[in-house]
Amino acid sequence: MSELPWWKTSVVYQIYPRSFCDTNGDGVGDLAGIRRHLDHLEWLGVDAVWLSPFYRSPMADFGYDISDYCEVDPLFGTLADFDALVEDAHDRGIRIIVDWVPNHTSDQHPWFVASRSGRDNPKRDWYLWRDPAPGGGPPNNWVAAFTGGPAWTYDEATGQYYLHSFLPEQPDLNWANPEVVEAMHDVLRFWLDRGVDGFRVDVVHLIGKDPDLPDDPEEYLPIPHSGLNHRPETHELLRGIRRLLDSYPGDRMMVGEVYLLDTTMVATYYGSGDELHLAFNFPPLYTPWDAERWRSQIEIVSRELDPIGAWPTWVLSNHDNKRHRTRYGGSEARARAAAVLLLGLRGTPFLYAGEELGLEDAVVPTDRVVDPGGRDGCRAPIPWEPAPPHGWAGADPWLPWPPEPGTRNVVSQREDPASILHLYRRLLAARRRSPALREGDLSLIDAPPGVLAWRRVHQSGDERVLIVNFSADRVTMPRTGLSGLVEVASDGSGEGAPFTGEVGPDQALLIDPRASAS
Numbered sequence: 001m002s003e004l005p006w007w008k009t010s011v012v013y014q015i016y017p018r019s020f021c022d023t024n025g026d027g028v029g030d031l032a033g034i035r036r037h038l039d040h041l042e043w044l045g046v047d048a049v050w051l052s053p054f055y056r057s058p059m060a061d062f063g064y065d066i067s068d069y070c071e072v073d074p075l076f077g078t079l080a081d082f083d084a085l086v087e088d089a090h091d092r093g094i095r096i097i098v099d100w101v102p103n104h105t106s107d108q109h110p111w112f113v114a115s116r117s118g119r120d121n122p123k124r125d126w127y128l129w130r131d132p133a134p135g136g137g138p139p140n141n142w143v144a145a146f147t148g149g150p151a152w153t154y155d156e157a158t159g160q161y162y163l164h165s166f167l168p169e170q171p172d173l174n175w176a177n178p179e180v181v182e183a184m185h186d187v188l189r190f191w192l193d194r195g196v197d198g199f200r201v202d203v204v205h206l207i208g209k210d211p212d213l214p215d216d217p218e219e220y221l222p223i224p225h226s227g228l229n230h231r232p233e234t235h236e237l238l239r240g241i242r243r244l245l246d247s248y249p250g251d252r253m254m255v256g257e258v259y260l261l262d263t264t265m266v267a268t269y270y271g272s273g274d275e276l277h278l279a280f281n282f283p284p285l286y287t288p289w290d291a292e293r294w295r296s297q298i299e300i301v302s303r304e305l306d307p308i309g310a311w312p313t314w315v316l317s318n319h320d321n322k323r324h325r326t327r328y329g330g331s332e333a334r335a336r337a338a339a340v341l342l343l344g345l346r347g348t349p350f351l352y353a354g355e356e357l358g359l360e361d362a363v364v365p366t367d368r369v370v371d372p373g374g375r376d377g378c379r380a381p382i383p384w385e386p387a388p389p390h391g392w393a394g395a396d397p398w399l400p401w402p403p404e405p406g407t408r409n410v411v412s413q414r415e416d417p418a419s420i421l422h423l424y425r426r427l428l429a430a431r432r433r434s435p436a437l438r439e440g441d442l443s444l445i446d447a448p449p450g451v452l453a454w455r456r457v458h459q460s461g462d463e464r465v466l467i468v469n470f471s472a473d474r475v476t477m478p479r480t481g482l483s484g485l486v487e488v489a490s491d492g493s494g495e496g497a498p499f500t501g502e503v504g505p506d507q508a509l510l511i512d513p514r515a516s517a518s
């Protein structure tokens with residue numbers, strides 16, 4: 001069997017707890033709701049779950065503003081609920097990764113409350129306080145994400161500004177202060193001791209900062225806080241965090257949200273195997289449904305990561321971006337082909353809850369908008385059952401339902417073997433069966449325009465071929481001796497039959513080239 005660490009061979013499923021399932025009738029998903037649906041995850045065949053924040057929070061950024069890192073917000077349940085969830089997940093062989101938000105706390109966190117209370121407070125230097133610029137105004141030109149305004153807020157009482165890369169309710173921690181490093185390491189220890197298998201590290205590229213906090217160059221300003229990141233300090237801090245993880249038994253891992261839209265930069269966060277285990281690489285997520293553009297992304301990833309032995313990740317949807325089905329124009333055929341793409345590439349795939357149902361973003365009327373970052377649509381609640389309240393506890397959920405909840409729900413799709421949900425399940429099962437798919441090398445092969453085809457080969461001799469037709473035309477693959485059986489087809493057609501050489505519009509195929517009809 002495989003000798004690779006679990007995080008290389010796993011499929012990870014992201015849960016945004018507010019939106020997964022509500023069991024107590026407050027309209028917000030909770031930990032008990034996640035526990036209730038572990039059977040869905042096991043049936044689907046995912047190996048690990050990443051939980052977005054469920055910690056105590058005033059919810060200015062729906063949990064990414066944390067006021068107590070070591071407590072569950074009452075909205076989501078209790079620490080006992082968390083322990084029960086981890087235990088049940090582990091019993092089913094599902095690992096649990098939790099979100100760790102090291103760059104900033106809530107402005108209600110006791111650390112910040114103390115820091116703000118006076119210039120002489122021992123925690124003053126835990127955050128980034130600066131005097132106004134010489135002529136008055138913010139200390140530099142940095143722009144905050146979501147608001148587009150200054151990344152600095154003035155504190156009348158103490159006459160200084162504090163830095164917040166995001167909302168004013170999310171002050172940035174000062175990682176140059178060793179006490180902050182130690183306190184945040186303690187947070188990791190707390191969750192590691194509770195048995196988590198790893199962390200998704202929020203905006204990790206931001207933690208190291210240029211001590212001079214220089215102005216951002218003009219060209220960076222439209223991309224919030226891009227000029228101040230990608231600092232050597234961050235790499236040093238990551239090595240310290242990695243040493244901490246490595247001191248625990250059982251292969252604990254961290255996947256970093258390196259929100260730098262440049263794969264060459266992203267690659268550096270793997271260090272020499274002594275920083276992040278995995279890094280999100282977002283340029284593919286922002287790549288449109290286009291064969292040539294995707295070919296180039298695949299080539300870039302392999303060019304940048306292979307030589308340094310870094311293992312890629314692939315993600316099409318998450319809680320910060322429009323769902324990919326919506327981005328790709330709403331066609332379910334495309335969403336199906338995209339599933340084959342995502343699960344056929346070399347690296348660790350991350351699914352976002354609901355993509356296995358082919359969900360689209362909800363249409364959120366203006367009077368129901370709640371997110372300052374405009375991300376409500378992709379955070380719509382997951383429908384479990386055909387009839388309202390769709391398996392939720394009754395109250396109107398905190399966001400409107402995504403389109404077609406009456407059919408696009410777990411119960412209806414489980415009953416329908418032709419559903420996209422069953423496609424995801426067949427793809428995950430195919431990955432489990434095939435070392436080539438899980439860990440094999442990848443090489444692109446000849447394909448007509450508008451089509452992407454590649455081969456995955458494992459040293460054991462196991463092999464698979466994948467073909468994704470991004471175009472609206474039926475195409476014929478070049479006669480290169482490619483034969484074998486169709487193992488999975490995005491539209492379900494011809495599975496188990498010999499590959500004919502033809503691929504339909506927006507169709508994708510997984511082929512076992514060594515199999516033959518019996």
Ligand code: GLC
Nearest residue numbers: 061064101166202203319320
């Ligand atoms: C990350 C999270 C996003 C959050 C931000 C600030 O980008 O994914 O949801 O708003 O960091 O924590």
